[in-house]
Amino acid sequence: MFLLFVNVMFPVQSDDLGHTGTNFQAAISSYMGWNGRIGDMARVWFGSYLATMSIFSFINAFVGVGVLYLFFVLLFGRLPKGGIESATIFAGMVVLILFDSAFGAIFYWAAGSFNYLWAYFVILLWLLPYRIFWGRALAQTNTQREKESFLTQALKSLGMLFLGIVAGWASELNAVIIIVLLASLVIAWRKQIRLPLWYFTGGLGFLAGFLVLYFSPGSAKRAALFRGWGAYFTLKDLWDMSFSQKIERIKFIFSKVDNTYFDITLCVSVAIYAFTRFCKILVSLCVAVAGLAVINVIFTYAHSVLFLSFCVIVSFLLYVDSKKAGLRDEAKFFLIVTLATLLYMLYISATIQILIPHRAQLHYTLIKIALLASFLVYLRAKCECKIMQYLYKIASAALLLVAFVYGAYVAKECYSMHNKWQQMVGFIEGQKALGNKNVVVSPKYFQSNCKYYTGWQNPDSNPTSWPNPTYAKYFGLDSFVVK
Numbered sequence: 001m002f003l004l005f006v007n008v009m010f011p012v013q014s015d016d017l018g019h020t021g022t023n024f025q026a027a028i029s030s031y032m033g034w035n036g037r038i039g040d041m042a043r044v045w046f047g048s049y050l051a052t053m054s055i056f057s058f059i060n061a062f063v064g065v066g067v068l069y070l071f072f073v074l075l076f077g078r079l080p081k082g083g084i085e086s087a088t089i090f091a092g093m094v095v096l097i098l099f100d101s102a103f104g105a106i107f108y109w110a111a112g113s114f115n116y117l118w119a120y121f122v123i124l125l126w127l128l129p130y131r132i133f134w135g136r137a138l139a140q141t142n143t144q145r146e147k148e149s150f151l152t153q154a155l156k157s158l159g160m161l162f163l164g165i166v167a168g169w170a171s172e173l174n175a176v177i178i179i180v181l182l183a184s185l186v187i188a189w190r191k192q193i194r195l196p197l198w199y200f201t202g203g204l205g206f207l208a209g210f211l212v213l214y215f216s217p218g219s220a221k222r223a224a225l226f227r228g229w230g231a232y233f234t235l236k237d238l239w240d241m242s243f244s245q246k247i248e249r250i251k252f253i254f255s256k257v258d259n260t261y262f263d264i265t266l267c268v269s270v271a272i273y274a275f276t277r278f279c280k281i282l283v284s285l286c287v288a289v290a291g292l293a294v295i296n297v298i299f300t301y302a303h304s305v306l307f308l309s310f311c312v313i314v315s316f317l318l319y320v321d322s323k324k325a326g327l328r329d330e331a332k333f334f335l336i337v338t339l340a341t342l343l344y345m346l347y348i349s350a351t352i353q354i355l356i357p358h359r360a361q362l363h364y365t366l367i368k369i370a371l372l373a374s375f376l377v378y379l380r381a382k383c384e385c386k387i388m389q390y391l392y393k394i395a396s397a398a399l400l401l402v403a404f405v406y407g408a409y410v411a412k413e414c415y416s417m418h419n420k421w422q423q424m425v426g427f428i429e430g431q432k433a434l435g436n437k438n439v440v441v442s443p444k445y446f447q448s449n450c451k452y453y454t455g456w457q458n459p460d461s462n463p464t465s466w467p468n469p470t471y472a473k474y475f476g477l478d479s480f481v482v483k
Contacts, residue, residue: 002094002407003064007057007108009414011421012048014456014467015111017474019048036216038169038209043114051110063121064107068093070124071366075373077135085380088396091403092372096365098406098452100261105359105455108414112359112455119170120362123177126167126202129160134184137193157201164205165212172219173356173363174210176346181206223354232354253351254304261368262341263299266311267292268375269337273318276330311341329381336374340367359455413450420445428475437478438463446482458482 027045035041050056068090072080080086097103105112148156168174181203188195213219226232233249241249270291274284295314299307319334344367379395382388424445431439446458459468463479472480 002411003107004057004061005411006414007061007064008054009411009418010057010104010108011418012051013109014458014470015043016048016051016109017467017470019052022046022049030218032217034218034222036169036213036219037115037119037171038166038213039115039119040111042118043111047110047114056110060108060110060113060117063113063118067117067121067124070121070128071369074124074127074131075370077131084396085376088376088399089373091396091399092376093369094403094407095399096369096372098403098410100368101362101365101452102357102359102455103410103452104450105452106362109456116171116359116362120366122163122170123167123174126160126163126206127177129198129202130181130184133196133199137188137191153197156196156198160198160202161205164202164207165209168206168209168211169213170209172213173347173350173360174206174213176343176350178207178210179346180343226354234353238352249352250349251303251305253355254308254348256351256355257304257348257364259299259304259307261371262308262311262344263295265337265341265371265375266295266314269315269318269334270295272330272333272378273322276327277322277325308341308345312338312345315341329378333374333378337371340371340374343367357455410450410453413448413453417448417453425475428477432476437476438481439475439477439479440481440483443482 022045024045027041030036030041030044050059069080071093072086072089080090097107102112106116107113185195187193223232223234227234227237238246238249271288274288274291278284278287295310298310302310315334315337319331319338322331322334344364347363347367376392376395379388379392383392424441427441428439431437446454448454457467459471459480459482461481461483462468463472463481468480468482472478
């Protein structure tokens with residue numbers, strides 16, 4: 001209901017203004033001239049026009065809920081159950097999405113939704129069979145199934161091929177998923193796990209879709225434009241850099257992310273290790289205090305690359321020692337921290353050619369959600385301990401309260417911005433009735449107190465700069481200015 005409400009309240013904005021019908025040729029033009037992403041092609045073909053219809057709010061809200069549910073299944077290998085545990089995890093998802101992601105530009109702005117939200121829906125849907133397969137394979141349950149008919153195998157393989165093409169075509173950052181998929185092939189080979197045909201056709205489809213996007217003429221033209229501004233580097237540019245220049249580029253892209261969440265995660269990990277690995281409380285306190293001090297010194301003074309590398313090394317060492325000591329729950333949590341941090345670093349590294357806007361960084365938020373969910377599951381597993389039981393109850397209550405209160409605030413802001421838009425429309429109509437077709441409106445109509453309400457290009461004081469002419473045409477004006 002929350003996602004439906006904010007979608008209903010949101011007026012058509014920026015890139016989505018003025019579309020009065022479907023235009024397949026616009027999708028071809030986008031692929032050939034500006035953006036090869038299948039989501040953007042869908043947007044210019046029918047998406048922005050669909051956004052003018054009431055039905056879009058329901059469809060987009062459904063896709064948003066679908067992303068959350070699919071990610072839950074991807075994390076746990078099962079559908080959410082009723083009760084406090086699932087409610088707490090979903091509350092954690094909502095809190096991080098509202099506080100950390102470019103919420104408005106992803107979940108209700110049509111252009112952002114088609115490029116990012118819908119992209120993640122398809123990618124997560126494609127990943128789901130792989131998650132189920134590996135869940136069974138690693139648990140060593142139901143790995144030997146009854147022999148399937150040729151028709152069943154063919155349908156699964158073709159379905160995964162098609163879904164893989166669409167999913168691979170959805171994002172330039174899919175290179176990271178391709179690396180993970182290749183790593184899974186190595187693991188399967190080492191563990192002598194037999195992979196079904198759909199596993200390969202899905203992977204080949206995903207790779208094909210990614211290549212269709214990466215080498216699209218539109219993406220190449222846009223890359224050339226950004227390269228002229230010094231904001232994009234081709235693979236050849238990166239290869240031709242000196243070693244010191246490569247290091248500087250890596251340091252630069254890693255400096256653009258905030259690692260506070262990983263600082264907190266590592267501190268929590270060290271505290272868990274200290275109080276579960278050592279019996280004497282004094283020893284536990286000394287280890288915890290010393291560990292937290294070292295972590296925060298490195299976080300404060302070391303470069304982002306070094307700090308994240310430090311996180312990977314420390315969490316892996318905690319995993320190894322906890323596994324040797326028979327601390328299964330702790331070892332599992334530390335392994336997840338290690339893998340999540342490695343994945344985070346891979347995604348940052350994938351931006352070495354060009355930095356990406358906040359609305360394209362939902363994957364960072366999803367990784368943080370995975371870490372939070374793992375911590376909550378760990379606390380839940382330790383509820384036989386009174387202290388852990390209290391900690392879990394406090395964490396649950398806090399997340400549920402914050403999700404409700406801040407969610408209500410965001411909904412209120414969306415309602416407020418909806419009213420502002422209606423007031424602006426009334427003002428413009430009044431000016432037109434007076435014969436004035438060069439309208440100047442107040443910036444208040446485009447300003448929200450909610451940090452992540454926006455994330456798109458709003459009109460400004462220059463009547464000729466985009467998107468001002470689009471707004472002028474939409475409202476039937478000669479010029480439209482915000483100042």
